[in-house]
Amino acid sequence: MMKIPEWLDLVPHATARDKCIAKTSLNEGSCIFTEPAFTTILLPSEKGQRCDNCFRLPSGKVRLQRCTGCGSYWYCDTQCQAFQWRAHHKRICKGYNTHLSSPEYQALPVHEKNDSILLTHTLAKLSLLTIPYSVEDSPSATVLLSLLPHPQDSVPPPVCPIKPTPQPQLLKRLYARFGNNNFAIHSRLTTVGHGVFPVASRLFNHSCVPNAVAKYVFSSSQSIVMEVVALRDISPEEEVCLPYLDPALHESRRQILEISYGFKCQCPSCLFLQAIGPLPELPIDQTELSFLEKSLRDLVGFVPDLAHTLPERLIEDTPPSLYCMLREGYMAGLSETFSKASHEGQYDVALESGVTLLSLYLLVYPPNYPQTGMHLLELAKTAWNAIITARGLTGDEIQMLKQQLPVFLSLARHILTILGPEDDGVGPLQEIQTLQQLLPDI
């Protein structure tokens, strides 16, 4: 029997088999579900930087210790190493490097290489059950194999040799659940690994306007833990949904959801975008674009020196003249302009593009979305640097920034407190606290 918290229920859904609904009111910021990972992999780009077991970055002068058997896994301490050894590594340590250098593995595209290792970890863990591969003896594995399979039949990638050898049919059944059920594990909005969380996969459907998000907690000698947090108050009977992908992928998400997950999203944002059809081109003329950017800021109505709460907008509020700003390339370009200008000390450009980007986030993301909180923190840091260096700014502008800075910080704090501490607890909330403590000095 799958364990579901008493405040959640699984009920039939018209097209998604089942959906998870709230049985009682769930408060904004409450953790409504937790699950330790069944298996995980650290992304190759993070190898040797983070612990392969708990994903924590080494603190201070501590150096990660390499597995003396294969030399390909790194651990923050012997407890993490022992934890992963018992979980799956003892079954793959010997054959791991041979598998990685095999032509079959080398020929795989990157995402299938990751799947090959995650499938290897999963099979190695199942091989260590009292009766190897007796899936029915493991509640998590039973749920995993009960998940909806990927819409397309796919051949599993080669896996590392494991003794006893698993049945090809088991490989096929497991792999069929990977593409549309596994989760990207992120730290500060950056993906650092992938994980299998069977119960979360069984419970949560997708929405492009989700009312909850998943975050990940990293603790020594434990599995990574997923926590699902309510972004706003959720009413009884309301479905709890997560974003399977970045809701700002306005032009590509429909196709990704259809191909990778096998469904046509019917959320209000998708219905709105579908009614618009292809989004118009952005103007080439810079004056025209600046005019549209001002219209976007006016539409959203964020005034940093007055705002103590963020305006709540819906993508459906977008007038036809601003449809071009919903293009994925526009948000990406604006984000790059903001980061580059902030980094290079062009604070006037950074602050204007930063507030335009914030307005776009408020239009396309649901309230309290973590991206919005992280961006507010970046805006605060930019305002801070602008005040400290006073580069290219008049006295009045600096005065105004001094009023805006605490607003950016308190709004960032509000949103990121709803999300709560993630990874190993050292994160943006600490940065905000430090900056707030230093405010009287500037």
Ligand SMILES: C[S@@+](CC[C@H](N)C(=O)[O-])C[C@H]1O[C@@H](n2cnc3c(N)ncnc32)[C@H](O)[C@@H]1O
């Ligand atoms: C992680 S599972 C979600 C749990 C699933 N509803 C179940 O009953 O096991 C992902 C699969 O659920 C379905 N799904 C998820 N979100 C959906 C949505 N918004 N509309 C329709 N189907 C959805 C798709 O088939 C997708 O491949």
